[in-house]
Amino acid sequence: MEKKKDLKELFRALKFLLISISAGVIQFGSFALLDKVIFPYASMYWVSYLISLTLSVAWNLTITRKYTFKSANNVKVAMLQVAAFYVVFTPASLLLGQLAVDAGWESLLVEALTMVANFVLEFLYTRFFVYRNSCDTAVKKETLTSAEETVEETTEETKTNE
Numbered sequence: 001m002e003k004k005k006d007l008k009e010l011f012r013a014l015k016f017l018l019i020s021i022s023a024g025v026i027q028f029g030s031f032a033l034l035d036k037v038i039f040p041y042a043s044m045y046w047v048s049y050l051i052s053l054t055l056s057v058a059w060n061l062t063i064t065r066k067y068t069f070k071s072a073n074n075v076k077v078a079m080l081q082v083a084a085f086y087v088v089f090t091p092a093s094l095l096l097g098q099l100a101v102d103a104g105w106e107s108l109l110v111e112a113l114t115m116v117a118n119f120v121l122e123f124l125y126t127r128f129f130v131y132r133n134s135c136d137t138a139v140k141k142e143t144l145t146s147a148e149e150t151v152e153e154t155t156e157e158t159k160t161n162e
Contacts, residue, residue, distance in 0.1 A: 012135070013123065015068045020060060020119050027056035031111050045101045046094055049111070053118075057086060064126065072137040073130075081130045082122075089121065 034048035061082050065071055071078065093114045100110045127135075 012068055012127070016064055016123050016127075017119075019063045019068060020123075022063070023056045023060035024115055024119070026059055027052045027115060028108075028111060030055050032108060035107050035111075043101075045098055045107055045110075048107075049094060049097060049114075050090070052111075053086075053090065057082070060122070065131075066138070069126065069131040069134070070136045070138045071131045071134040072139070073134040078130055082126065085122065085125050089118065093117065 031048050031052035034051060035045065039048060061079065065075065065078060097110045097114055101107050
């Protein structure tokens, strides 16, 4: 039983990784576009970072809640809890990232390192805080639909037998 649970958590982590890769493509792509094309000569690291991070978080939260954690928790509560994470993570990563860029680090490297830190910390935070007691609580729509059909069929059979 414990091995099955461990395997399920490993699969959950892999799903989070795959979804985070898609969010990473959104974040890295939008950051590169903003930093290298739209603001190539201005020191606008923080603007590019905030916009790309916001796009990535919106995508990641929406998809991971449904497919990775399968949570029935209130979406507004989950969003507020994730927002609390980013209230701490965003200023810290923004400050450290800006310091690194100002020290001569390549902005794309700084972005990539920040994304790795975000991936690890966000998984731990969402799994063990946001969704700690609600993983796999969402009812599949197909299951609900087939249960409703069974009830309707049983009701029709009862009416026919009367």
